[in-house]
Amino acid sequence: MTEHALLSASGAERWINCPPSARLEEAMDEESSEYAREGSFAHSLAESYLAYHLGLIKKGEFDKRHKKLKHDPFYSQELDDYVKVYVDFAIEKINEARARTPDAVVLLEMKLDYSTWVPGGFGTGDLVLVSDDVLEVIDLKFGRGIPVSAEDNPQMSLYGLGALNQFGCLYNINTVRMTIVQPRLDSISTAEVTVDDLLYWATNTVMGAAEKAWNGEGDFRCGEWCRFCRVRATCRARAEENMKLACYDFKKPPLLTDEEIVEVLGAADEYMK
Structure with missing residues (x-):
């Protein structure tokens, strides 16, 4: 069973804006869709490719894994091709990190702990690269919906905080770079933030909202x-809120329409008889 944090990175936009929703959601069973399961499969396939590239598994183990993955109902050549778009991008970024710092840290599916700012907070970074000056977190999203921007993205920012929390003391990091790769949408979005700005956001935006969310307090916001x-x-x-919108949509204008004038005059004639 996959472990999930109450104040997850993936749900951060929600609990930051609507703190009490976190405790309400806790009592509900988590929904698992076909899209989510397909996404999990794509992540497993990508991890296998990158683990082999990095020498973490030998060819025999890779072939064994890949054979098993190819028999999964979610596997298709089209899906494999999309995953390879992400893998090629990831390898390019790995090479760049190693060019900056020969002993750069390269981590796959890394648990990132940001509980310094968020009670019980942790998430999983698909690819984390730690080198001098730059810390990079890369996230694979496999949906077919709309492109997701890395700019001002709470999920990616929390991943960055988690990685900074674990490796900031070992490397001279000034910049946190966050990238979302959505191969099905031909979308790669990257955002950069200074360490000081990221820590300011964590202290002044995240901590207060996280405390309220943890305690089930705060205002509901739609x-x-x-x-x-x-x-x-x-x-x-x-x-x-939906009722307010409905009332707004159907609110009568202050002046009668031509059709209403005809109706009123017709009724007036009847009353005058």
């Missing part, structure tokens, strides 16, 4: 972050 909330269907705040 927004695009509701989309994947597990309690969205029964959330009172969301229902009330």
